[in-house]
Each structure stands twice: as structure tokens, then as C-alpha cells.
Amino acid sequence: MGEKRNQNPYMWLYHSGGHESEHPIVLYEYQATRAGAHAANFLQGFSGHLQVDGYAGLPCIGIR
Numbered sequence: 001m002g003e004k005r006n007q008n009p010y011m012w013l014y015h016s017g018g019h020e021s022e023h024p025i026v027l028y029e030y031q032a033t034r035a036g037a038h039a040a041n042f043l044q045g046f047s048g049h050l051q052v053d054g055y056a057g058l059p060c061i062g063i064r
Helices: 036-042
Strands: 009-015 024-030
Touching: 009 036, 024 036
Parallel strands: none
Antiparallel strands: 009 024
């Protein structure tokens, strides 16, 4: 019958600093899990301010 679809897909939201740019960017990234590794991969090489929701899976990107 085919593969069973993930019942809980997740959208990761990334937003550039709107006050720092004339054209802010909002990016929605679909992932099948909420694993912090998705954010770690996307943010590789990032420097700057990062605001998060306190999700426990984020320490893998260096958030304490």
C-alpha cells in the first residue's frame, strides 16, 4: 500500500533580522522530525543573534 506518512511533520522557521535589512527573509523548512540537528545543519557557519523557543533539542547547536 505504500509508505506510511509521518503524522507529525515540522516546519522550522528562520527569519533574518528585519531591522537590519531593507528586505528581510522568512524561510520555512519542512522536516519530518524536530531533531535539533536540522537547525544545526542550516545554521552551520552562522554568526549573529539567535532567538529560540527553548526547545530541549537545541543544545546540539551550542545553545545553553
